[in-house]
Amino acid sequence: MVVDDLGDETVDRLFHALADTTRRDILRRCVRGELSVSRLAEGYPMSFAAVQKHVAVLERAGLVTKQRSGREQLVRTDPDAVGRARRALDELESAWRGRVDRMARLLADDPETEENDTAEGPER
Amino acid sequence: MVVDDLGDETVDRLFHALADTTRRDILRRCVRGELSVSRLAEGYPMSFAAVQKHVAVLERAGLVTKQRSGREQLVRTDPDAVGRARRALDELESAWRGRVDRMARLLADDPETEENDTAEGPER
DNA sequence: CTAACGTACAACCAAATGGTTGTAGATGAT
DNA sequence: ATCATCTACAACCATTTGGTTGTACGTTAG
Numbered sequence: 001m002v003v004d005d006l007g008d009e010t011v012d013r014l015f016h017a018l019a020d021t022t023r024r025d026i027l028r029r030c031v032r033g034e035l036s037v038s039r040l041a042e043g044y045p046m047s048f049a050a051v052q053k054h055v056a057v058l059e060r061a062g063l064v065t066k067q068r069s070g071r072e073q074l075v076r077t078d079p080d081a082v083g084r085a086r087r088a089l090d091e092l093e094s095a096w097r098g099r100v101d102r103m104a105r106l107l108a109d110d111p112e113t114e115e116n117d118t119a120e121g122p123e124r
Numbered sequence: 125m126v127v128d129d130l131g132d133e134t135v136d137r138l139f140h141a142l143a144d145t146t147r148r149d150i151l152r153r154c155v156r157g158e159l160s161v162s163r164l165a166e167g168y169p170m171s172f173a174a175v176q177k178h179v180a181v182l183e184r185a186g187l188v189t190k191q192r193s194g195r196e197q198l199v200r201t202d203p204d205a206v207g208r209a210r211r212a213l214d215e216l217e218s219a220w221r222g223r224v225d226r227m228a229r230l231l232a233d234d235p236e237t238e239e240n241d242t243a244e245g246p247e248r
Numbered sequence: 249c250t251a252a253c254g255t256a257c258a259a260c261c262a263a264a265t266g267g268t269t270g271t272a273g274a275t276g277a278t
Numbered sequence: 279a280t281c282a283t284c285t286a287c288a289a290c291c292a293t294t295t296g297g298t299t300g301t302a303c304g305t306t307a308g
Binding site: 160161162172173176194195196197 | 253255256257
Binding site: 144170171173174177178181194195196 | 296299305
């Protein structure tokens, strides 16, 4: 049942969200989920709106959730988030080792697939 | 001390390089290191120069190396690359669990250190 | 030698990113 | 009720990104 397939765009968003020092810092600081956006924003040398945007990026990537509490919005990093990032790496790495590749080949029972698969674009 | 520190910019470049489907695909295809840049480029619906740039991004992130062979430039994925990415995640995750965080707080004698987290328990 | 190939790099362009300020809607405190 | 706070969101701007084409240069094949 193909549970573990993170789509390309999902992985794009995941890694993109992680590719920024401020956002990684936000992740570290929101494990406990007790910080509101404005509270968070006090910690950075930028405007409230800028931090708001960073949180939005993290949220779209599924790394963070917001929970309303009165007029505040508490930010909490999703405990499963690193797991998903790690799985994305794992998928890369298994292609690395050729395992997934080889498996697919076996299932397609192509006897001579050793070499010339490289010219096929993934895009479409 | 503190040997294992990937600097912020290094991690930025790492994750940014991984945050693109085409670049991840290049990584998967270059494990064997037998593909030249132009050979690689044949597989994608974009110009040679565009692929060249993607390879450059991967190279700056340390995910790939180029080795000259005659007039060709063979691209090879660095086997340790995923390891470094994983370590970056590990560093995040340990902050997650509070360990690094706690250490940093102590060293910076941040007033926020006062919390009910006396025990060392990694669960919460 | 000359032609073809593989690469490098510059110049250019559209779109996305990361930041700003400003405005407006909810909510809580006085 | 009024005021201060927290959030959301739009408009704007500079820089970066991801792509293009064109040019130049080294290397291999005829």
